[in-house]
Amino acid sequence: PQYSPLTNAEIVIVIFAGTNGYLDNLALGDVAxxxxxxxxxxxxxxxxxxxxxxxxxPKIKGDAADKVKAAIGDFAKDFA
Incomplete structure (x- = not known):
């Protein structure tokens, strides 16, 4: 639905993906x-x-950052 609020964890993941370059090579229309x-x-x-x-x-750092990067990287490599 259009007005579905994100949980705090979802917000953290989305911001982490954006600030760590996972959105850099996407067309604007593919970001959502x-x-x-x-x-x-x-x-x-x-x-x-x-x-x-x-x-x-909610602060992703150290080992947690490595796990999140691996999880997002695993997803991003197959995103088409």
Whole structure:
């Protein structure tokens, strides 16, 4: 739906993807679809990361950053 608010964990993932270059090579028209599909991927395959962001710490750094980069990178390489 048009007015579906994102959870804090979803906001963190989207901002992390944007500030770490995962959107740089996308056409502007593909950004919204990338965001939607990335969040679906994170919820289905990396629910542990989403839960950790929600329960523990929304600041992604250190080992957590490596895990998030790997998860987003895994998704981004297959995004078409």
């Amino acid at each position: 679809r990338f965001e939607k599909e990335l969040l679906a991927h994170m919820h289905s395959k990396h629910a542990d990361i989403m839960q950790w962001i929600t329960d523990e710490d």
